[in-house]
Amino acid sequence: xxxxxxxxxxSLTTRxxxxxxxxRFKKAGWSTRECSWYGYEVECDYAELVIEGExxxxxxxxxxDFDTNISSIMAILATNGIGFTIDRFxxxxxxxxxxxxxxxx
Numbered sequence: 001x002x003x004x005x006x007x008x009x010x011s012l013t014t015r016x017x018x019x020x021x022x023x024r025f026k027k028a029g030w031s032t033r034e035c036s037w038y039g040y041e042v043e044c045d046y047a048e049l050v051i052e053g054e055x056x057x058x059x060x061x062x063x064x065d066f067d068t069n070i071s072s073i074m075a076i077l078a079t080n081g082i083g084f085t086i087d088r089f090x091x092x093x094x095x096x097x098x099x100x101x102x103x104x105x
Contacts, residue, residue, distance in 0.1 A: 013083030
């Protein structure tokens with residue numbers, strides 16, 4: 001079950017656009033849609049994420065069972081040459097875990 005608060009915040013390192021990133025999630029079976037003038041929402045059964053911002057591109061949202069499901073999110077990003085730092089927080093805002101993948105561009 002998805003948490004009822006955003007438990008994931010991250011930054012993405014890439015020269016690609018937010019639209020290009022959203023399409024990578026779509027190719028992996030996620031649903032995607034524009035959610036504002038400048039952002040995209042990507043969703044699957046265990047996550048709802050928003051991709052927005054510029055330099056860096058930001059990603060935030062809710063991920064159920066983070067320790068199990070973060071690996072598939074990381075795989076989509078890393079396989080497509082996207083570096084990232086993703087932080088997981090609890091409901092009180094305490095940082096629980098950080099995962100990092102540096103890509104040489």
